[in-house]
Amino acid sequence: MTRPTVIREISARDIRFPTTLEGDGSDAMNEPDYSCAYVVVKTDTELEGYGLTFTVGKGNEIVCCAIKAYTQLIVGKRLADIFADFGGFYRDVVQHGQLRWLGPEKGVTHLATAAIFNALWDLWARMEGKPVWKLLADMAPEQIVSLVDFRYINDLITREEAIGLLKAGQQGKEDRLAKLLAQGYPAYTTSCGWLGYPDDKIRQLCEEALTEGFDVFKMKVGADVQDDIRRIQIIREMIGPDRKLMTDANQRWDVNEAIDWMKKLAPFKPYWIEEPTCPDDILGHATIAKALNPLGIGVATGEQCQNRIMFKQFLRGGALQFCQIDSCRLGSLNEIIAVLLMAAKVNIPVCPHGGGVGLCEYIQHISMFDYLCVSGSMENRVTEYVDHLHEHFVTPVIMKKGHYQVPQAPGYSIEMKADSLDMYEYPKGKVWQKLFDDGIYERE
Incomplete structure (x- = not known):
């Protein structure tokens, strides 16, 4: 052509x-x-x-x-x-x-x-x-950094620091690529935890997800605390006491309400609470994180964090323990790379948001590039998977044993069927x- x-x-x-x-x-x-x-x-x-x-x-x-x-x-x-x-x-x-x-x-x-x-x-x-992940992974550190607008974030990471971070990440990259190709990138499933699902459907979907090899789960919370306690107990009974189970309030609560609510769910060992309050309230998230960290509950947020400047403040202010970039809320990979670099500098794991049409297709590339070239780690990192609407894409995600398989087709995996x-x-x-x-x- x-x-x-x-x-x-x-x-x-x-x-x-x-x-x-x-x-x-x-x-x-x-x-x-x-x-x-x-x-x-x-x-x-x-x-x-x-x-x-x-x-x-x-x-x-x-x-x-x-x-x-x-x-x-x-x-x-x-x-x-x-x-x-x-x-x-x-x-x-x-x-x-x-x-x-x-x-x-x-x-x-x-x-x-x-x-x-x-x-x-x-x-x-x-x-x-x-594929996009490889396009990025094959670039020299200087070329990757040239994609980023460092204005307003130089006080957290400079261009020179970013180049140094990426150069250090070159060590062991081939070994990481071999591991990625062999097993894929770890995912968690949200598909069994939607708030509107009846109990029997929750049980069925949990059982199916376990059969498919998922070890990490997420459920929606926030409408009624007693209902949440009942639902989280069902899911915890289905998946066992040791698998990670995250919760997501989708911005429902005020700050003090979030703290009180999550204390009631703490006996069920939630790994994180996602979007506990207004996505713009950086200080509020920091207050929630300070209160919940002694209970072993982290704060995850970012799917509606609108730019790299807000992420800078979240990352610097102790307002999150898990950074959830969104492939469409931010201004494409040009801005996403900036957030990956900042998160790597302060050692905060990036766990991309994948609920919605096409987001899983995008974020598999982002997580794989992050692992290969930026963070160099899968520790405490897991990427969201929602089993909806993939049939409408020409090259949809492939999931095996709870892991995203490495995309091979050229592009960003986002072309939809005519x-x-x-x-x-x-x-x-x-x-x-x-x-x-x-x-x-x-x-x-």
Whole structure:
């Protein structure tokens, strides 16, 4: 295939799945319809790049509009120029003199830039004939660091420190790669712990997950403390006393409420409490962490942490013990790499967020790159897995014995099947038209 030279078009489609109907993804704050703003970057050849940003339904159309607002900054650009200084190009787009007013580097505009730059990463990897994790792992430390905007985070890690960290990470990389190829990257399952599931379904899914080789589990909490005690007891009885069990409140509580609630769940040995309070409350998370650490309960957060600057404060302030980056909330790998580097410097494990459509496909690449080149460790690190909607992807994740298997296909594993896009495009897709006609959903 002829190598592409220029970007000709960027399209965005509103794709939604009616997951509310089965309770999939239900938690103490959300009843989501897993959705995404799906981007295709078209070039002057047949080669294309694919990306998406995850949402939970209403408002997905706003992200699509934001994506369109950025296309004028990218269409017509030469790919050689973009990838020769990908870090500089990222900064120019994100810091546009007018569009940044809507952020900066947060909210809908940042979700939009993530979708676009995720697609550019996919395109770059396809051009090189490599999966994204390998594209990154094959780069020299200086090239990796050139992808990052260090503005506002130099007080935690400098460019020079990052290069030194990555150079140190070169030692033993081939051995780590051999281990990764042999066994994969460890995962935990959230699929048995959704808040809206009945008890018999929880038991069934726990049994299935154990059969599939999972040793680490997560459940949703936060709506009713007595119900949480009953549900956590069921799961603990199913998985045994020694397997790790995490809890996730999805921002439901105030600070003191979170502390009191988790003290009541402490006898069941939760490994962490995820998103116990407002995702912007760094001081609140630090207070919760200080209170719960003596009980052996860590604080995990980050899936709605909107930029590297907030992560800097979480990491420096003792506000988390597990760093949960999100592949779409941050501005693509360009910003994710910055967080990986900061977390490695302060020795905080990164455990990416994977609930939602396409996120598991993304984060397998991130965790594998982190292991190979940045942290060099799997200790206290585990990557989320949710068994939903993978059938809609051309190269979906492969899970064996509770481990992500190493992706081999070029790209970011995020290309969706054409039939799925047509069936689930909102509101004109056949699935949605039937739901409207049957009166299950109201037309907007």
